[in-house]
Amino acid sequence: MRPIARWAAAAVALVALVGSTAACGDDSGDGPVTLRFTWWGNADRAELTEKALDAFEAEHTDIKVETSYAEFNAYWQKMATEIAGGSAPDVLQMDYRYVREYADRNVLAEFGGSTRVDTSKFSQSLIKGGTVGGKVYAIPMGQNTQEFTWDPAAWQAAGATPPADGWTWNDLETAAGKVSASTGNKVRGVVDFGMIEDWFEVWLRQQGKALYTDDGKLAYTAADVQKYWEFTDRLRRSGAATQADVTSKVDGSQANDPVTQKTAASGFGYDSGFTPKTWEIMGREMKLAPFPTSGGDLGQYAKPSMLISVAKRSKHPKEAAQLIDFLLNDKEVGTILGTSRGMPVNSEIRDAIGAALTGPPKVAYEFEKQILPKLKDAPPPPPKGSGAVKAAFQRVYDDVMFQRSSIPAAAEKFMNEAKQALAA
Structure with a gap:
């Protein structure tokens, strides 16, 4: 070898x-x-x-x-x-x-x-x-798709309603709050997902929108970003989602994921992350569920x-x-x-x-x-500069998490940086 x-x-x-x-x-x-x-x-x-x-x-x-x-x-x-x-x-x-x-x-x-x-x-x-x-x-x-990973033992102990087809973002907020409360906020119900553009994209698609237009421009507004961040900010402030100093350590690895570290009982991801040693890495068995919705389109898609x-x-x-x-x-x-x-x-x-x-x-x-019949085709590859846009989405959200900026100001700052990145 x-x-x-x-x-x-x-x-x-x-x-x-x-x-x-x-x-x-x-x-x-x-x-x-x-x-x-x-x-x-x-x-x-x-x-x-x-x-x-x-x-x-x-x-x-x-x-x-x-x-x-x-x-x-x-x-x-x-x-x-x-x-x-x-x-x-x-x-x-x-x-x-x-x-x-x-x-x-x-x-x-x-x-x-x-x-x-x-x-x-x-x-x-x-x-x-x-x-x-x-x-x-x-x-x-x-091939993979987006998914919601959750700890059935933690959710059951908290009396939280398990995720199911057609569950909503309000259902997630309620369940995550119960998990956090049942542990005295030592284990948060869900990993704060406000900094990940991938999950924002699914949220947008549920509303019939997208990240980019056919000619490579942003297909959403500052108001869309503000609405999304207001929701995730509310979850964090209530204790349902992970606190800023925990979330800021997320780097895309399983080892540094709050779910793996047992400081959170659920989070969003891609099902390709479920490798033979995942239970060993996470220290317990987990389940997968589709994304919560607003009652309409699931927003998920099959992607490479x-x-x-x-x-x-x-x-x-x-x-x-x-x-x-x-x-x-x-x-x-x-x-x-x-x-x-x-x-x-x-x-x-x-x-x-x-x-x-x-x-x-x-x-x-x-x-x-199970979920294949509900998945849509993936959008075209994002335009040049989209990598910088994705990085800016996470970086600017740090200002929201650590309360260095108001959400409207942060959303405007991100949009300006994103447009500059796409125009470069």
């Missing part, structure tokens, strides 16, 4: 990304090829990925793969630094929200020709998640849990595509990876492993089967 290098957080922000890359041909010649492959995730995902890469190297003896991984925020900070320095990895895990930004900056290679990957058994609606201007720059590695791309500067694009094709279409690898990156995108592999799943992956699998 090859050693894994974990990245540390870099100080360079994503907006510092430099995209002045140029295409380089495959100069691998007849000698051995070394590919660099990087991804984000926890240690259990890394362990399974390494096993899959061992299988690839055993079959492709002329290709070696060097790996790195990090938690989500540190991953993107490091990626921005490496790309700015002209040292992007050959193969990189890509996020749906950054596809257009990286493609527009000329960082990603277009799939096709020598970089062909077989997607014949993939949902074409998922392929759209990596398509920009009619060209595919990222291929989905898995993550995607995979080839860097345009890679000297070995053919071999990089071979690696990607192997990871997504080899049945042995499908069994190894399981649902560590969401439900497999290859329909044959997904059906094959579904019946044999146990533990957290089975919970996620059954949740997706």
